[in-house]
Amino acid sequence: MTTIRYARADDVPALAEIGMRAWEQAVTGVADLDALRDSAHMAFLQFLASNWLTVIVAEQAGRIAGWAAREKLDEEITDLWVDPTLQRQGVGTALLTALEDEIRRSGFEVANLQTHARNASALAFFRKHGYAVNWLSVTYSPKLDRDVESVGLQRQLIEEQVFGYGPGGF
Template identity: 80%
Template sequence: MTTIRYAHSEDVPALAEVGMRAWEQAVTGVADLNALRDNARTAFLQFLSANWVKVIVAEDGGRIAGWAAREKLDEEITDLWVDPALQRRGIGTALLAAIEDEMRRSNVETADLQTHARNAPALAFFRNRGYSVNWLSVAYSPKLDRDVESVGLRRQLIEDQPIGYGPGGF
């Protein structure tokens, strides 16, 4: 059973390891894992150490199975990582629902996120949950020494209310 909760500072090492495993799966074939692994681990640890209060955690059987975050607590979901060994069990869906609910409670009208264009599993996951492509971009990545295609996705969280009098806003 999946349990959703907010992170604690002592979760940081386990969250970073889940993030690393999911990141490695996501960038396989796009980046040289060996060249980037240490930088990625450092980035996860730094981000989580500074922002653990903004992290929603999914536990499965008492162990951390995934996490999601909004770094600036705005409309952008900056992270959603599920341990590859535990994917396709509803953990990502539960995390996404929890972070979207948090956003709605904060009156955030749309949810935005991005991934690299070759991350077909992530694109399918988000499209199946109501996200659509909002933008496409190609930018040079010095770390990868090549152009990387990115996709921005968006979902409307709060529907526009009709303005006016009577039924239908007339």
């Protein structure tokens, strides 16, 4: 069974390690892991040390299985990382559901997120949960020395209220 809780400051090292393992899996074939590993690890540590209050944690049998964040506490899901050894066991779904519930309670009608266009497993996961492509972009990444394709995804969380009669409620 997966339980969700808020992160604590002392979770930061474990969360960074999970983020790294999941990141490595997600960018294999897209980026040079050896060249980026140290800076990615530092980025995870810095992000988590500064933003742990915006992070939720998934646990299975008392072990941290994954984490997710809404960095600005708005409608954007900025991070969702599941330990690769625990993927496809409902951890990602539990994290996503918890974040969507928080987004609704905060008064937002949609949830937004982005990932790189070649992250096929993430795209499949989010599409399975009702997300659709909202935008595509290509930007140059100096760290990778190449163009990176990003996909923005969106899910309507609150059904639009139609007032009136007929289609569109005139």
